[in-house]
Amino acid sequence: MNGFVTINRYARALSVPLSFAQTELRSGKSIIIAKLPLALHQRFELRSLTIAVISILTPGVIPIYLNTAMGLASAGLYRSLMVTGPLAFAAFTDQNCVTNPFSPCVVETPGIYRVIVSNNTSNADLSVVVTGSLKLYY
């Protein structure tokens, strides 16, 4: 699929913002950043989702992970509300983490999709930033 893009085609491709400025996220809690219903014949791609943990707000804590694979905190694309079942996610492991942009998550199945950021510890409050974008074709 490498044809030229017409004006009509270009007008039907949108970047949907996923923006969550620095916010306190309490231990074990999650917040829905965005919610997008997808209809038949629509498609979106997740190619960029970055999570950054700015600081650990609980002083002197040794984090107890609720789910080690999800790091201290994670941001992901979900079709359900089950935090352990993302379609794609970025888990904080170092100072910053991003989804692999060269392995996009492409979704065409109609439904309601959510982007959720979650704190995966049971004892550490965090200060978190999430930035990303969904490319929607309709």
Added chain:
Amino acid sequence: MAYLTENMLSNVVDLPIALPATDLRMGDWVVVSAIKITAPMRLTYKLAVLQLFASSVDTGLITNGNKIYGNLGLAYLTLRRNYSSGNAGAAGGLDVLTAPSIGLFSRPLNNIVVSVTPGVYSWIVANNMQPSTDATPLIPPSTSIDFRLAVTGSARLELDST
């Protein structure tokens, strides 16, 4: 100038730089957006708007003695690479948009920041106020100078710049 192809279109992502109206306390700062880029990506930053809605004091009483950095206005939005912690107004920022008074301030669109250097790019909005250092301060040093502000902007990420 080449034509736009489907591959090129899917390789371009517009990322938000957005903060809804937020109260920012004196001297405090907030990371609005963080984007990690790796080779061969290219980041292009053109559009940002900083709006200062309200102040906890009469801004006519604010003097240079109240400013942490004399050249950064009342509040500012700065772009930094590999920011981890510390005062966001220190030297080394890639770009800055200042708000010298209450109102709406935007970057000139022809002032483009382009970067292909891998790293984490952070947009940080900061309140540039501190207790007055003037001998006879117009605002008592015990008074906190807080602002209500909002940020709206966008950065373009080309995933394959080659």
